[in-house]
Amino acid sequence: MKNRMIMILLTLVLILSGCSSKTSKNVIAEVPEASGICYSTSRDSLFVANDEGSIYEITKKGKKVRKKKIGKYDLEGVACDDENSLLYFAVEVKESILVVDMKSLKVIKEVKIDRAFDGKTVIKKDKEHGIEAITLINGDIYISNQSYKKYPNKDASIVFRVGSLKKKKTKIKEIINHGFVDVAGLSYHNGYLYMVSDKKDLFIKYDLADKKVVKKRKLPKFAQEGITFDGDGYIYFADDEGRVLKYKSKKFL
Numbered sequence: 001m002k003n004r005m006i007m008i009l010l011t012l013v014l015i016l017s018g019c020s021s022k023t024s025k026n027v028i029a030e031v032p033e034a035s036g037i038c039y040s041t042s043r044d045s046l047f048v049a050n051d052e053g054s055i056y057e058i059t060k061k062g063k064k065v066r067k068k069k070i071g072k073y074d075l076e077g078v079a080c081d082d083e084n085s086l087l088y089f090a091v092e093v094k095e096s097i098l099v100v101d102m103k104s105l106k107v108i109k110e111v112k113i114d115r116a117f118d119g120k121t122v123i124k125k126d127k128e129h130g131i132e133a134i135t136l137i138n139g140d141i142y143i144s145n146q147s148y149k150k151y152p153n154k155d156a157s158i159v160f161r162v163g164s165l166k167k168k169k170t171k172i173k174e175i176i177n178h179g180f181v182d183v184a185g186l187s188y189h190n191g192y193l194y195m196v197s198d199k200k201d202l203f204i205k206y207d208l209a210d211k212k213v214v215k216k217r218k219l220p221k222f223a224q225e226g227i228t229f230d231g232d233g234y235i236y237f238a239d240d241e242g243r244v245l246k247y248k249s250k251k252f253l
Contacts (some may be wrong), residue, residue, distance in 0.1 A: 028062030
């Protein structure tokens with residue numbers, strides 16, 4: 001019995017070490033509870049969101065440029081708006097969008113999300129999860145509602161577009177029913193919406209015009225919480241276990 005237990009433990013160690021070795025060579029930075037990531041074209045750097053309310057700016061090689069604690073926010077995703085020099089963060093518990101100045105990293109305002117849609121449907125917050133990822137598409141903000149249920153459940157895993165951030169509240173203007181659960185990362189790149197499902201370890205390429213998935217593939221096992229692309233042919237993932245990973249994007253596209 002003792003020898004059998006030793007063999008089981010050794011097998012588990014080998015499996016776990018094998019899994020970690022697949023991704024360890026791609027780790028470029030250690031960022032605690034990395035929950036979202038975006039690439040800034042104007043600064044040629046990456047901004048990483050942290051679950052405990054901190055913002056990290058790192059180079060494409062992983063060197064830390066800046067870190068700032070902006071408050072008690074559960075930051076679950078970040079989008080770079082280079083045209084206006086702004087950062088948009090998805091705040092899970094408060095169900096809001098935090099607008100931050102990209103240069104000073106000062107909070108400008110917080111806008112609550114009204115979950116009513118079409119004056120009838122209410123997309124309820126999941127008992128365990130809420131908004132999880134955020135990206136910009138042609139100036140509009142798109143957000144992922146993280147859930148383990150599919151649409152048309154009222155607490156479904158969907159992506160939705162919100163309206164203007166000029167007032168204290170913004171409304172849902174459009175729903176994208178992508179058909180996947182636990183979408184924890186979003187990025188818009190070369191005309192397509194890219195998503196990662198943390199639970200299923202999936203990379204998903206979605207055509208917004210045709211409203212259909214055009215590609216999906218399995219990811220290495222890690223806690224995918226964010227995804228972004230740079231202009232040099234690389235893709236980056238935020239790993240909630242405290243890392244930022246970098247791959248050649250052609251490996252996935």
